[in-house]
Amino acid sequence: MNLFFNAFAWIFDPANWVAGAQSPLPIQDRLAEHLLYTFVAVLVAAVIALPLGFYIGHTGRGRQFVISFTGGMRALPTLGVLFFLTMVLGYSMVSTTANFLGTMIALVLLAIPSILAGAYSGLESVDRQTIDSARASGMTELQILVKVEIPLSLPLIVGGLRSGVLQVIATVVIASYVGLGGLGRIISSGIGLNDYNRILGGAILITALALLVDGVFAVIQKLTATPGVGGSRDTGRSAVRRQAQRQPATVGTPNQERE
Secondary structure: OHHHHHHHHHHOOHHHHOOOOOOOOOHHHHHHHHHHHHHHHHHHHHHHHHHHHHHHHHHOOOHHHHHHHHHHHHOOOHHHHHHHHHHHHOOOOOHHHHHHHHHHHHHHHHHHHHHHHHHHHHHHOOOHHHHHHHHHOOOOHHHHHHHHHHHHHHHHHHHHHHHHHHHHHHHHHHHHHHOOOOOHHHHHHHHHHOOHHHHHHHHHHHHHHHHHHHHHHHHHHHHOOOOOOOOOHHHHHHHHHHHHHOOOOOOOOHHHHHO
16 A cells, blocks of 8 residues: 555655656656657547548448458557567668657557447447438438438447547557657656656556546547437437428429329
């Protein structure tokens, strides 16, 4: 128990939050690096995975391939991928750049499966009758995707992003193995100094950051909940009917057809 008290004392020690001889890079700088690596990796992964997930969820094509692909990607050892990439890239560029690119690629590969799964499973969860109603009202496929499927599936899409972000936050620690920063640098320096307070303090900071980000995404998931996903599907169809009423009629009335 004393170890935890000492770790918290290390975290709240003002000397560790100010640059100096004891802490050349203070905690807030390491935290900023950690968040930067996470943001860049998740942003790149989202740019790749979300459009692909929307295409698969909307068309239903390639679903089996994606399931196998995401399963295989999750089985990749991130640390092994990191070392392989940094060694390969190190032959053609400066070591610092190679380390950064290798780390980002490894983290992007880690984040893609969760974001991709959230995107296509979210669209697949939308009631087919809702989509048929939208198509019957004259909406184009792009309008159905943007105005019906994505809004109704936002909670699951955000859930995929949430899972990907948490995995990246927990794994950015490996950046310290190739000389980069982040909160993992606190742990690696603690190991080098045999300072258990620093090691546990770094682990607590990473855990607290993950819990904080998870809470933020949980709130966003709740706020984006819409009828059609975990709610009344009839209300979702009503929204499509309201959208259809705003569009000009292109088909004659039944009486006109009989005439």
